[in-house]
Amino acid sequence: TDMVKATLMIVFDVEPGEDAETYRLVLGERNVPTSAEDVVYVWFKGQKSADGQFRQLQIQEPLIMDGQWASYERVGKELGPIINNIVLSGEYLDKEGEKWSFTDEGKATFPGENAFYYEVSLIRDGATCDYIEAEDLKSPTGLAYYGFRWTDSGTVQIFNANLEGGAVLCQSQPFAELTPM
Structure with missing residues (x-):
C-alpha cells in the first residue's frame, strides 16, 4: 500500500x-x-x-x-508505535510551562484534559496539514482531529482541525506551540 x-x-x-x-x-x-x-x-x-x-x-x-x-x-512490532515514535512521541512544554505528552503506544495528555488515545494519520489526501486522529466519544464520527507542524526551530505547533467533505482541514493558527523536554 x-x-x-x-x-x-x-x-x-x-x-x-x-x-x-x-x-x-x-x-x-x-x-x-x-x-x-x-x-x-x-x-x-x-x-x-x-x-x-x-x-x-x-x-x-x-x-x-x-x-x-x-x-x-521487518520491524518486528506493530506499525502504529513505530510511526508515533518517529513523528510525535515525547514530552513537551508549552509557553506557559504546562506539560504535554504523546506516547509510542498512542496515548496523549493535554494540560487540564483527560488522557486520550490517538493515531498519527498516514492519509493526507485533501488534508491541509499533518494530523492525529483522537478518540472522541461525543463526536458523531467518534474522532477528533488535531493538526501538527514541526517548525524550523524544533518546536511542534498544534492546531484544531475539522473533518469537512471527507478531508481534514486545520485552522490557520496553532492553539499551542510545544518545545520538546
Whole structure:
C-alpha cells in the first residue's frame, strides 16, 4: 500500500529467481485454480537470516508502484508505535510551562484534559496539514482531529482541525506551540 491505494491478492507460491537471493511471488485475485496468464508476478530480492526469515527486502511492485523497486525492513512490532515514535512521541512544554505528552503506544495528555488515545494519520489526501486522529466519544464520527507542524526551530505547533467533505482541514493558527523536554 501507499496509504492511499491498496491491493489484496492471494500468494500462490514463492519461486526462486535465476540470480542469487532473487525470488518472485506468484499472486492471484482469488484462491482458485488460476491460469499462468492471470497471475501477477512480484519480484523481490532478499537474504534470509539464520532463522530462515527475511528481515530486509527489495520489492519490484507492479500494482501500485508501477514496477519500481522499494525497500522494506521487518520491524518486528506493530506499525502504529513505530510511526508515533518517529513523528510525535515525547514530552513537551508549552509557553506557559504546562506539560504535554504523546506516547509510542498512542496515548496523549493535554494540560487540564483527560488522557486520550490517538493515531498519527498516514492519509493526507485533501488534508491541509499533518494530523492525529483522537478518540472522541461525543463526536458523531467518534474522532477528533488535531493538526501538527514541526517548525524550523524544533518546536511542534498544534492546531484544531475539522473533518469537512471527507478531508481534514486545520485552522490557520496553532492553539499551542510545544518545545520538546
